Amino acid sequence: MSDETLAALTVLLPQLSASASSLTRERLKTVLAAPGTELLIARTADAIVGMLTLVTYTIPTGLRARIEDVVVDHSARGRGIGKALIATAIDIAEQRRARTVDLTSAPTKTAANQLYQNLGFTPRETTTYRITPTRPADSPNTRLAQQNESP
Numbered sequence: 001m002s003d004e005t006l007a008a009l010t011v012l013l014p015q016l017s018a019s020a021s022s023l024t025r026e027r028l029k030t031v032l033a034a035p036g037t038e039l040l041i042a043r044t045a046d047a048i049v050g051m052l053t054l055v056t057y058t059i060p061t062g063l064r065a066r067i068e069d070v071v072v073d074h075s076a077r078g079r080g081i082g083k084a085l086i087a088t089a090i091d092i093a094e095q096r097r098a099r100t101v102d103l104t105s106a107p108t109k110t111a112a113n114q115l116y117q118n119l120g121f122t123p124r125e126t127t128t129y130r131i132t133p134t135r136p137a138d139s140p141n142t143r144l145a146q147q148n149e150s151p
Helices: 003-016 025-033 081-095 110-118
Strands: 037-043 048-059 062-072 100-102
Touching (some): 003 062, 037 081, 062 081, 081 100, 081 110
Parallel strands (some): 062 100
Antiparallel strands (some): 048 062
16 A cells, blocks of 8 residues: 555545544555455546445345445546446446445435436435444443354
């Protein structure tokens, strides 16, 4: 991972979320090393202008894919970069034989929502819930029950 990549992603993340914490080299290394995680980078001749994270994971109902952290630099929007990132992510998910590809988008992101629908995504009748854990995942008693049984 180059200094250029880290610097570019550090500029892109605040455009995605004002509450995003700054990206460190260590966190980026962790993302890149995570099984089932692909960080897609969009580049013009001059600079890195977009990114997307594709996560594939297996659950009892099959292999699923999720698109996260889609962002294109303000200066590069409207040139098909987001469309290319999403299309590439869908291709990778299909190659891995994912049953579905999900993503979420704030209703206020009108252009992004229109793009997703133009690419074939359909809104789901669901409610997304979120909780921010107060303890790190590796601390004792984080979960009431974790099953780690062998067959």
